[in-house]
Every structure is written in C-alpha cells, then in structure tokens.
Amino acid sequence: MSAPDAATPPEGIGAFLRDAFSNRSFLIGAVITMLIAAMALLSFVWTPYDVTDLVVASRMQTPSAEHWLGTDHFGRDILSMIMVGARNSIAVAVVAVGIGVAIGVPLGCWAAARGGWIDEVLMRFNDLVFAFPALLSAIMITAIFGPGAVNAIIAIGIFNIPVFARVARAGALSIWPREYVLAARAAGKGPTLITIEHILPNIASILLVQGTIQFALGILAETGLSYLGLGAQPPMPSWGRMLFDAQTRMMVAPHLALFPGMAIVITVLGLNLLGDGLRDLLDPKLRRRR
Amino acid sequence: MTVFLLKRILIGLVTLALASMVVFAIMELLPGDPARLMLGMNATAESVSALRTQMGLDDPIHLRYLNWVGGMLVGDFGRSFTYSAPVIGLIAERAVVSLPLALIALVLSTIIAIPVGIFAAARRGRAGDTVSMGAAQIGVAVPNFWFALMLVYVFAVWLQLVPAGGFPGWGGGIWPGLRALILPAVALALPQAAILARVTRSAMLEVLGEDYIRTARAKGMPRRHVLWRHALRNAMIPVLTIMGLQFAFLLAGTIIIENVFYLPGLGRLVFQAITQRDLIVVEGVVMLLVASVIVINLLVDLCYALVDPRLRAAR
C-alpha cells in the first residue's frame, strides 16, 4: 500500500527505456522535438534556398515541386525560412530557460533551505514579477532597449526566474522533512551539501518537466514578440515575423500564414507531449499505477 | 479568515508599491529628455529648461516619485504628449474595448474549460477523454495571434460573417460592438481554455483518488453525485490559481490580439506609446494593468478562503 519512492536510475536504463518506448506521449514528443532540432541544426549548413535571395519573379507561389511550401512576397523559399526560423526560436527559448534555471533553481533551493525572512523576501519578489503580465513587460523591455533577439531572450528569461524558483522551492520543501534528510543532518551534513546530494537529484525530474513547459512557452513568447516586430530583425527570418508579413496578404496567399503557424504548433505540441511523457515516466506514483 | 485576508491585502499593497518603484526606475533609467522629446528637436534650450521646471523634472528623485504616485492616487496620470490629452482620458476611452474583451474571453474560456475538464476526468481513459484532451493538447500549442489569423480567414474573409478588424464603438448599440469583439475573444479564449481544461482534469483526477471520495462512495453516493458534490469543490483550488494567472495572461494577450484586429484598446495604446516613447502613457497603463492583476489575485485568495475552511481558520 505505502508507495515507496521508486526512482528512475536505480531501476536501470533498460527498464527506463522500455517504459519510455511504451509511453506514447513521450515517444511522439521526443520524435517531433528531435526532428525540429535536427531541422534547425541542418539550416546552419544547408537550406533548399538561400533565405537572403530575393527572387521577385517568383513571388507568393503556392507549394510546388521546386518550393515545397511556396514562396513569400519577396520570392524567398518558405521552407528555408521556416528552417532558419526554427533555429532562432529554439535559441531564444533555450537561453531563456537556461537563465530561469541558472538563477531560479538556486534561489528556490536557498529559500527552502533557509526559510524565515529569506524565504519571505523571495516569495514577495515572485509576487512582484508575477504581477507584471509577462508579455507586456517583455514588450516594454524589448521596445525600450531596442528590438532584437538578445533583448527578447533577456525579457523572456527574466520571467522564467520566478517560475523555476517557485517550482524548486516547492519541490525542495517537500523533500526537506523526509527522514533521509534528517538522517543526513544527523550525519553532520550542512544545508549546501544536503541540497546538492539529496534535494537537487530528487527535484530534477519536476524541474525537467517544468523546463519543457517553459521551453514551449518561450517559443510562443518569442513568436509573439517577433510578430510585433520586437524579436529577431530582418533579414533574419523568424516565424512570428513571417506571420506578420502574411497577415496583410491573407486574401491572396493564405498559405503564407498557414505554414509558419503549423511550424509553431507542431514544435510546441512536441515539447508539451515530451513534457507530459516525462512527467508520467518520472513520477513514481504514476509509474506504479500503470 | 480576516487575518488571512488582511495579510493578503497587505501583501498586495506592498507588491503594488514595489511595482510602482520598478516602473518608475525603468522609466528613469531610459535615455532621453522627456521635455526635449515633447518640444521637438527645434526647441530652444531655454524653453526646454522652462518645461523641465514646469514638469518638475528638476526635482530630486524621491519627490518626483511621490508626485507621480500621489497623482495616480487621485486619478491624475499625467498628460500624453503624442495625444496632447490627459492619460486618464485615454485610458478610459480604451478600457471600454479591452475590459469587455478580456472579460468575455475569461468567461468563454471558463465555461468551456471546466465542463470539458470534468467530463474528461469522469471518463478517464475512454474515448471522450482521449478526444477532448487531444484537442486540448493541440489548443495549448496554438499561438493566439495565429489562431486569430485563421479565424479571420475563415469567418471574415471566406464566410464574411463578421468584420475582419476595427471597432465601431459602443455608440451604435451593443450588437455592432459585440460583433467586432467575438473573433478576438474566441482567439484569446480557446488556447487559455485548453490549458484550463487540462488543469481541471488533472485536479479532478487527483481529488478522485483521495480517501474521502471512497468514504463518500461507501456511503452509497453514486459516482456522478460524488463527482459534483465532493470532488469539484476540492478540485477548485488549483483551478482558481490557474484562472488568476490566466487573467494576467489575457491582459497581455490583448496587446497582440488588439494589434491583429486593429482594435483601439489598452494593449494597442501601450504598444504604440512604447514605440513612440510616450513614457507617461506607458507608466500609467502598466500601473493600471499591474494593479488589476493584484486585485484579481486578491479575489482568487478570497475564493480560496470561501472554498477551503482550513484557510478560513488558519493564519
């Protein structure tokens, strides 16, 4: 009846992989994510066409054998633009999540370990950041400090800090009263050592799941900013910008809006499925139930 | 209960005060002289300096902060130089678009999401669950501005049922105004509804696994009765939390959506003000949005206390 904290590593990589392959969300999510990432990486060395080539003669073509997804109003190949755009969105989201993890997780663990006024200050800081609608503030930051990918990263990254701080703190607070932490304290280990040896490994899975969620949200935010013209600047293609350009040409060329949007949906969907699958795989309670 | 609420109100006020300092500090850090911006490049140094004195820009920083906050408290948000009008008037004019938009979206998202979430939880693992949660999974992944574009294409361009954008104002009656807000509200609401439905489902499933659900079943209560009378109220707590967060999200979402549909709302106002460096407008709108987020969170706390007797007693 009492569910032991069955964890992943002790059961061996083999068992984990076996579970992973029978988890549909995880499998589909992982495949989509890997494909998108591969596409982004490929774009560094090869794209079907050069995205800086403006071929006015072949403007706004519908999909064809030469241009699988058609061309835009400057005659650029949509598929190539989507490939390069993936690079952009992923880079922004990765670094933004990285900022959140690098600053938020230590803060959250620290607050949980120390408690008292440090914890209170951190929670109030969280309240403060959450009071600013994230996208509004991102718009403010990028608009004021100038549009561009770097400022977009910072703007999105700042709002990841309290998210990870909160998740890490809540996770750490649930681990601290465990008897194995008490035993570690009785073995003379201090808060830092306990956090490194016992807390972090045991909250890694919830952080990983939160990471995939924030990654997906980061991509949505980046496309939103670049739609408003505040993300990566032309001539660098970005998914949001492509949608903005498509909007005024909806009447004549609806496919211009269709494909970049699909790219966003598929990427975010893949990440969310991956996150769902990971949660099922890593949560010992859910694992037992299956 | 009163202790709990007073504490939350106090925290809300502190947050608001801190937020005002952050907004003020960001604006202070910005390069450029507001007086020079207002008068243009051709103004003489004397007139700029005279305006600076008139605007109180030469006062020490804490005095300027207090003046700004004090003004806002009595409804004086300053004057916009691009519109040459008081900010409060601009806000009032735009709020009648944004507020109904956000509210319709919130209501729409809630009335779709909660029943779907409950339905899926009750039918866990069966076809209804799989289909509705599959749809929700996709809904979460859809960016609202792209969804808006698709809606425009289908309903405005193709079927021509509603206008593609713009806002006729409320002067011509409720209906034309509402018609203009339908697509934007749906575009805002559906992705949020997808998130909320997922949260509702997992909260319901969590609660349905609790011991007291078994107690109620052992009493002879039928499944449906247990679902509505016992599980739902306990599941509301995480759902309320997400709804509170979503309100902030919806407010921000209006910025993009209003741009897609060319709606003259607060979002568009603040977006244009930022690009035109009309800082006094930015400050005012941001503070207003922050204050409304804090108020909504307070309401959520109040709902917690109403739902959960443990909170009424504790702290």
Next chain:
Amino acid sequence: MSLLEIEKLRLDIAGIPILKGIDLSIAQGEVMGIVGESGSGKSMTALTVMKLLPEASRAAGRVTFDGIDILAAPEAAMNKLRGDDVGMVFQEPMTALNPVKTIGEQVAEGIRWHTGASRANAEDRARAMLDRVGLPERQFPLNRYPHELSGGQRQRVVIAIACALSPKLLVADEPTTALDVVLQAQILDLLRDLVRERGMGLMLISHDLAVVAEMADRITIMRHGEVLEAGPAADILAAQKHPYTKQLAHASTHVPEVRRSHTPRPVGEVAPQARMAGERPEDRSRPPLLSIADVVKDYPGRRSSLFRKPEPFRAVDGVSFDLREGQSIALVGRSGCGKSTLARMILALDRPTAGSIRLLGDELSDKSEPQLRPLRRSMQVVFQDPYGSFDPRHNVERLVAEPLHLLETRPDRAERRERVAAALAEVGLQAADMEKYPHEFSGGQRQRLSIARALITRPKLIVADEPVSALDVSIRAQILDLFADLNHRLDVAYLFITHDLTVARAITDDVMVMHDGKIVERGRTGAVLDDPQSEAGRALVDAAPDLERALARRNAPA
C-alpha cells in the same frame, strides 16, 4: 443462512493475483476478525464486499450478501446497499473525511440519500448519531469541519457515517492502526458497543492478533491471498494449530533471546544461574552518557487575531533524565505527548528553548554545526519509516556510508567499502548488497540498512523513533532481536521512542512515561509495565492490546 457468504473468491489486479480462492462467512450479528500481515489480501477482501475495487481489478467466485449476488449486482443496486445495509470504516481517519464539508453534512448526506428524509430530519438523526459515537453537541456542533478535529475524533465521525443507518454489516479495515493505544482501546470499545446494541455483523480487519482476540466471535487467518485457518476465536487462539497462527501469536509477545534472562520476571520462574548470566557489569554504576536537565521546547502558536500575540505551544515541558552507557531506555507515551520533539533535540536536529542536553559531558544545545561533529559521531538515529529513511537515488554503499562524513579524516574508497561491508555484516546483510538500491529490499531489510547506517561510526547511543511500528509482526521480532543483540555485543545504548509497550518490554531496561510534555514516571521496565504508578502510565498499560489477557478474559465464565 449467513449474512455474508464468500465462496472461492479470486481477484486479479492488473493481471497480478491478489486473492486466491477465499472462503469466508459472517452470520447476522457476528464479529468476524480477519488477521493477516501486509499483502495478505485482507483489505481487498473488504473492498470486494463493498465493490469498491480499483479499476483494473477482476473478481471471480461468489459473494452473497443478504441474498444479493454482489459480484453481479449493478452499480445502482450497490449504491442502495452501501451505507444502508453495509457500512465501512477505513484505516486513515486523517484523510477519510472531505475537508471542505462540515461533519454534519457528511453524516446527514447518507441519511438523506437512503431514506429521503428532509434536511432538518436528517440533521437531527446525524446529531443523535454523533452524540452516540461520543461527539456531544456542545463541543462538536454539526458545523464543525474535519480539520478542527483530532484523529480519534475524526475516526468517530467516520464510524458515525458508517453506522448512521444501522447497517446489517459493518466492515472495519484496520480502524485503529493509525491511532495510539489509548485511542485504539476507546474506538474498539465504541465499535463493540455499537455492534452489540444494533445487532450488526462486523468484519474487523487487523494485522494484530491481540486486537482481534478481544473482539471477535470467529477468526480468519490470511496470508498471501489465502485463508490459512478459520474458526471460533477461542479455539483458534487456544490451539494455535497452524504454525503461522502460532508465529503471529508469539511475535507480538516476542522477547529476544539475549534479553530473556535479563528481563525481570516473576521471581519463581527464573533460575538463579540464568539471572547471574543475564546481569551485566553496567547498570547503575556506569557514568551517564546522556544527561538532560530541564529541557523545554516551545513552538509559536497559531495566530488567532491580528492584534494578539499568539500563545506559544509548549511541546516539551521541563524534562530531565540520565541515560548510562550501554543502557536501553524506552520513552513511551501517546501520540502528541512530545516524545518525538524530545528525540529531535537530543539528536541536535532542533534546539531546545531552555535547559541543557549533555552528551559525554558536552553541552549540545549551544554548539555550532562544526562543533557538533565529534559529538554526532557518538550518536546516531534510526527512523520509523523503512521507506522514507533512504534517498531512493543513492545505492546502499553511499547510504550506509553517509555518517562517515563525520570523521576527521575521510576514509578512502577501499576503506569505506570495508567499513560498509562490516556494518552490513553486523546487521545480517551481505557485502554484495552494497551495489543495490533501497527499493530492492523489503521493509525489514531496510530497517536493517537503517541500523547499519547508524552503526557505521561506532556510536555510543542510538536514538530509535518507533523503529518497528511500520513492520509486520513477524519481521518486527527479527528486528528486535537484532537491536538486543547489538546492545549485548557492541554495548550501544538505546533510547527507544515508542507507543507500543510490547517493544518496550522486549528490549529495554528502563521505561519513562511521557505525558503532555512531561516525564511522569520512570522505573525498571518490568516494574512500570506490570504496575504503573502514574495515571498516564496506567492508561497506556490498560489500553494495550494483550493476547494473554484477552484469552484469560475469554476463558473466564461470562
């Protein structure tokens, strides 16, 4: 005809066989005790009767209740039955009640549903029922919420819900396991009276033969999903025909071999030589290892008003005692009496509000963490929960070696492995177990690991907080043997925190009784348990389930 008839009941959950052909019957008004250890399938048998099984389960066989075929009955028929003709009481009172509904609503709900009574009428009946289970209106109005009640009070509410309509059968699944002995006795009394006065049948499920012995007309012994033995309680208990029954009966009164001669017994029974052999050189003359003086611990109280400073809650109130080298002392008391708080302060995991705690003459309470290190080497801990006391992500070598952190010079890998192997051998495990992870061990083995971890720094004192209360009785005996053996061979002193007097009797020299933060009685274990002087001590002793006493009571003419 029997009220409940179970024939050849088989149950699979997700393809795993849980019940393997159970036969069982309960007559009208009869008390059937079902005894078994974890994994015996006793709870699943109960849930089958209620037809509240987990989703992935498949049952076969026949279950007939009052002429109704339960396994074939549609959900609507079961809803009529549940709560009206069959009531159920669960193990965990803290989570069995809906936290957002008042106790009145929760009791009245079933009454309204089944009888169609008006709200006012149902509330009157709920009121009467709550009065009956010992929750009078003055202190417990209907609009109380579960969180305002203690565990014992919540269990009374659950009983009120189950018995509100005087069902023909009451199913009670470990109804007292989560409660301390005094509450256990009260709840059992209440159940016995209710069953008698309303003529209900009772299916009483427990892991403790002694609990069932006092209540049951007939007893069924289960193990691994099978019925081993069944029959009239007096016969089963007296004959102990099946070896497993005998094992269960003996396990609860088990006294480790090395201590047998040592434990004070009625004078005539003990041979003089044995007494000599058992008497060890230590006892009264040795220096104090741990010495505690006037220790107080206050916790900040709950704030009830914004303007009034909350009254602090005093968990430990002026406790003083000495523990000598090699001595084994039990600290017994009801839950919430402050014994665990005291243990945490002794382990320097928490600081006292006032008073002094000295280990080997050194004050603990004013030292910084680095200064504490040499002292921590002499003092280790064993916790209650064999599942929660190990980080699931570390292997045994790392887990058991953790206290080596306290040494001045950190041992190298080879030496570390050697010491871990030695500690594992000490507790009866293999050196090869070092590479395994905690989930690969059973509950009893984990408790051995826990002891190995505590032993690795060769401490002089081990504080053990309820170290066997989460274990099945047969495993418990083995762990108690191990504790006794280590005390004998390695001369480790123990402070045992427990609410279970049989544990105290099995392996301690002295007993201290704690009540409301104070130590109210101290003496030789045998003396205190046979003839407690304090009121709190008497309450504990009287309430403790005792197989022999139950047998004596049964045999006495009624």
